[in-house]
Amino acid sequence: MKLAVVGGGSTYTPELIDGFARLRDTLPVSELVLIDPAAERLELIGGLARRIFARQGHPGRITTTSDLDAGVEGADAVLIQLRVGGQAARLRDETWPLECGCVGQETTGAGGLAKALRTVPVVLDIAERVRRASPDAWIIDFTNPVGIVTRALLRAGHKAVGLCNVAIGFQRKFAALLDLAPADIHLDHVGLNHLTWELGVRRGGPDGEDLLPRLLDGHAEAIAADIRLPRAVLDRLGVVPSYYLRYFYAHDEVVRELAAKPSRAAEVAAMERELLALYGDPALDEKPALLARRGGAFYSEAAVDLAAALLGDGNGGGPAVQVVNTLNNGTLPFLPDDAVVEVQARVDGSGPRPLAVPALDPLYAGLIAHVTAYEDLALDAALRGGRERVFRALLAHPLVGQTDRAEGLADRLLAHNKEHLPWA
Amino acid sequence: MKLAVVGGGSTYTPELIDGFARLRDTLPVSELVLIDPAAERLELIGGLARRIFARQGHPGRITTTSDLDAGVEGADAVLIQLRVGGQAARLRDETWPLECGCVGQETTGAGGLAKALRTVPVVLDIAERVRRASPDAWIIDFTNPVGIVTRALLRAGHKAVGLCNVAIGFQRKFAALLDLAPADIHLDHVGLNHLTWELGVRRGGPDGEDLLPRLLDGHAEAIAADIRLPRAVLDRLGVVPSYYLRYFYAHDEVVRELAAKPSRAAEVAAMERELLALYGDPALDEKPALLARRGGAFYSEAAVDLAAALLGDGNGGGPAVQVVNTLNNGTLPFLPDDAVVEVQARVDGSGPRPLAVPALDPLYAGLIAHVTAYEDLALDAALRGGRERVFRALLAHPLVGQTDRAEGLADRLLAHNKEHLPWA
């Protein structure tokens, strides 16, 4: 089994490698190719990756290359994890929306649109080359904004699944709070990428007993602290919104917080420099503790599980039911069939099939429908370009919604992303 | 043909009477009953109504009563035009939302929710009594918020249609700008009550030539001034949003305007006092000019046309195609069937059947879906009461959307409407 990781030079990669090493029974990888245009950095990461495999006795081979076409050749699955423009672009995404009184964030709101515009064409190009080099390969997209990128991939006919670590993070958190094994926790996880709510917490499987009432009864404070919303919100809703809902439910407060602080991108950039320095140490053969603070917890578990399920039964397979980003196809009947939703799905070699979702509370459905309409226009802008399309996508976003703001944000988005948008 | 007007003591009523008088060929009313609990005021309005009919030689009889059941007995149609709590309640609707940074308006946002909560039970009670006294009568609801009230009526099984004067106002305005007869203008009017866009302006009928490009080409400034949005918005969208979209597209600017000015309700209350003084003059036998500034332009034309179409063919009938509030039933496929939409419909004695609407731009569909979800929760709160339901409806509204705001607004809504909400 050959896996390729596009963006393999990321500082995240050791997290992924560590997962492949630990979970080799679930996913018996024989060759792992790390692909990245940044050759020097790639060597650094590749070296550490090999030392991690060696230490843990993983028999698989790790190679590195900056040649995408060669790298993905013959791969069974290709993970795409990249950031067009790097931390510098992220820093800008987190900054200029604040000038218009809007949240500065790299996946939500105007910053998320900027990232989508930069990213979709790059990922589509990669996917096209994967299709040519390895037509049967599954594409697993971990590149943000996962919802829009996956929608772009699926619309172009690619064999793709979108992956995010929010659900697995909740699964582990809830399991710990309830003193259960993670595998015993199944989430009624519904929505769009970075716009989800846990409507139920099932014991043992999708039809198991709902432990959510008990969880909220005993641990509402801990969960509220985790998602940084007032505990009263959990009490009122009776469900657990993801951390990203904070950008909606407490938008103005987040704006004020961001206005009073330096950007998180600066902090991450510092951490990346520090991580790279650590990675260069030839004595290091495990992921350093610092990496945990980098974000992306349990990303490797999620990726291994998903790849195992997609690549099939013969390999032992991961848990059959997982949270993925895939075509709606009636799962949420109020959304277009070709929207991409983030829900529980049964995954096997033929791809994900969403589990049925009961009628959704209008409190969540309304916001989901609104954001889906934005995603549609965002994808249109990413594919076809033009300030008018950018303006329309912004106006369609529930966190923008006002014409003056959309004008100001559109100007800034273009001014700050000229180098990444050939049409701008 | 007998018509009853519930809320007949309104200062609007002479506008309606004037329409009945002018348009008696379209709608040959033989008896008109004005019903209102405010007996003294009713007498004043009734007297003027009779003088208007007399002056214009209308042969119909006008009666007045404070006994609802007697008044609606045997009516062919019942118009409901009332304001629970009067201008005082409206003043509050326009005020307290500002304390939370939200628009203060009696049909949109938190103020609109307050009005819905006060109004739905009252209108449902009236409708129930109409059903008992005159089971075949059509109920024409002009009471705001028309969308939610009509949804309540239809859900309870009433023979009801919701009516608003936004569309007819645009029709007259556009006709004047294009130098055409109003009847020659058909609007591709789509959305929810007070959340609509004119997507086309058809000459002669629903399938006629689309004059909208020409209209925007020559008259964008005039239309922009009318809806109080920047002309650039018309240029960018290429459609005409209703005046009420301003509360969304320019929300923060409206809040600032309202914050810098006394309330419009105070102004209307003063105008009402002045109107009542004029109405008392026994020499007055036409609607006074001042009434035009009261709002509600062309309401009588719209009401006459609708009643004529509903009450049927034998009577000559009004234009068969009109803009009404009625069940969605798949017209906008992304909304529930039992949502109430405001669209063009073919109207006859069996009620309105919406014309087909082409696939809607996500820029409008997203917002419509979001507001429909709010309306669902607002109706739930109106029917079942409780602070939690009020909170949920507020949080679901795209102009609120934040938990802190929803908390503050919920407290204020309840504090300011105690006398009208038995459960509060």
Next chain:
Amino acid sequence: MKLAVVGGGSTYTPELIDGFARLRDTLPVSELVLIDPAAERLELIGGLARRIFARQGHPGRITTTSDLDAGVEGADAVLIQLRVGGQAARLRDETWPLECGCVGQETTGAGGLAKALRTVPVVLDIAERVRRASPDAWIIDFTNPVGIVTRALLRAGHKAVGLCNVAIGFQRKFAALLDLAPADIHLDHVGLNHLTWELGVRRGGPDGEDLLPRLLDGHAEAIAADIRLPRAVLDRLGVVPSYYLRYFYAHDEVVRELAAKPSRAAEVAAMERELLALYGDPALDEKPALLARRGGAFYSEAAVDLAAALLGDGNGGGPAVQVVNTLNNGTLPFLPDDAVVEVQARVDGSGPRPLAVPALDPLYAGLIAHVTAYEDLALDAALRGGRERVFRALLAHPLVGQTDRAEGLADRLLAHNKEHLPWA
């Protein structure tokens, strides 16, 4: 020694009575007259007051009257503690400024101006009647806004001193934190009423060792919690701003908090009803615990000390140096001589003489100068009336400062205070 308390029917009064009882050695009152137009309430309070004196064995006589002129006749000192318009007016002061995005508070900002406009003429009238009935009596003003009211009194030539419990509150708090007796703590307290900073905390007297660095070193968290500002503010400033500075230093955050909550006035009104019910119990002969939550802590200590110092030497006298509101007269050289400042002063029978204040940091001086200018215009508006003067005072306030806001606030102030402003 005869003391009169104007507004003696306040629910605060038992706090004051309790102080007179406990501190009878400091201030040997022989007659205490409670004066209030609300006769029934006055009887209730008067009864409890007598029971408190009786229980503590105070030999003084307590009388009650609604006849102001009779009550103040022969008094040595007259305390004025009243609230024109009661809690209802306060509720409004706390509410309508929020509509314009400004803090709603009864002593600061636009609400404070409303209170000043309502209060100054009433207090001036009382003072005039005191002057006639008892020309040598000292007037101690505890009525807010104390700074403006005291300025009005002094400008009219009255023998008046303004008193606030902020300084004594800090003194007690700091003493507890430092494990010292309150009398050992002298504060370098500088500014205007409700706009003060503790620049030093002296041991033993005005020239004692400055304990502030030690206090901040060990107890910054506790103090920050008390004044509800981030601890970092204390670290940066190195001085302790009063709780009221929060309305400046964290204005927008306070607005958001207020917007998310019901008004404190409603809470206080409920507490007052509860207190009055308790007071009516003939078995109650001490101040109930609930009173502590009513605010005004240590008011009685401050009042007793001040009265003792003013009424003189023969009586043993209170501490000679106290924080009072009195004429600037060069104390802060950048303010007009006739401004009223709140500073440490040596108080004896001839009144207060402020201690010298070292050159003030521009960080505080600038804001003090700005607010003093506002107070000047506020007093002008209170004395002469007129919307223009109200507008000017609002525009001059650093928390308003913008013309649109000042317009909107001026309209609302007048609309909500018509009954108390004969000229409005």
Next chain:
Amino acid sequence: MKLAVVGGGSTYTPELIDGFARLRDTLPVSELVLIDPAAERLELIGGLARRIFARQGHPGRITTTSDLDAGVEGADAVLIQLRVGGQAARLRDETWPLECGCVGQETTGAGGLAKALRTVPVVLDIAERVRRASPDAWIIDFTNPVGIVTRALLRAGHKAVGLCNVAIGFQRKFAALLDLAPADIHLDHVGLNHLTWELGVRRGGPDGEDLLPRLLDGHAEAIAADIRLPRAVLDRLGVVPSYYLRYFYAHDEVVRELAAKPSRAAEVAAMERELLALYGDPALDEKPALLARRGGAFYSEAAVDLAAALLGDGNGGGPAVQVVNTLNNGTLPFLPDDAVVEVQARVDGSGPRPLAVPALDPLYAGLIAHVTAYEDLALDAALRGGRERVFRALLAHPLVGQTDRAEGLADRLLAHNKEHLPWA
């Protein structure tokens, strides 16, 4: 008479040269040295300057140099007009404050502080070298923020006067509206640089008839349009605030405008490129029309008049009374003597002596005092550096005033100005 212009390579310079040419009778310059480190640009400007002198028959010599010490040697007056960091720094000043909800402007608010921090040390260094090379030379500072820079110069003992074109702009505007010669208009101009009000418009001289009431009566609309404030503001105040007061009186509206638009710096940078291209044309021998849109109108008139008055009687002299930035010395008694005010002053070879200013309305005095305190702390931060001083200056500014904002602004100011602030 020798004059030196530091920053002579500015695109403004041709405006100045044109003035020297036109007004050579007032100021008979024999040598004019343009000094600028940007040698190439300086040559371009120098060439055009010589052609302008030639065309107008001015006998003076124009030289250029990048050697400051040589250039100022023997100068009678040195004009300093520079922008540390150029348009790029200005663009940043106009941008990052918006992230915190504050106006982005290069002389007012947080952006103005950034400019002060960058500029003060540079100008002080230049002044020191002027003092060494030409101890008797007058320094005329046109470098913003003029108030703070002039205060720095005077505190360091330099022979300096600060100059701004706001007053002369109003003089010309009012003269045109009143159909009078500019020389006939004397302004009761009071305040700080960029924080001034015209309290009177005198005919013929400082004691002439006040034409302001007549001016406002007939031309309030035109003036309001000029300063971009609502006409009602002029009606209410009865005086004319400078355009810069808009950043205070309409702060939030300006923020919204800026948020909806690209930055003016980008526009100015484009204009500068265009101007430089024009200047390079050897056929061009007058200032191009485009320069008028660059800002700085009448700067040359103001500079010529001031230099003429300072350099003395023998030379014919300009009008004796001019608006300048100079030491307060009791002119505004509520400010420190060493504050720098912008007022009418009698100017001769000994420097400016401010005319007496009547007692100032608290409506203006309060704001002036507050901003003066800020300027004091801003100068302290500029001279001594350090984040704490930056924080304190920001907190002291009436447009900031809140600790959270001051924190966020301080971080951004430092992050965006590292290259210009050695201590940052």
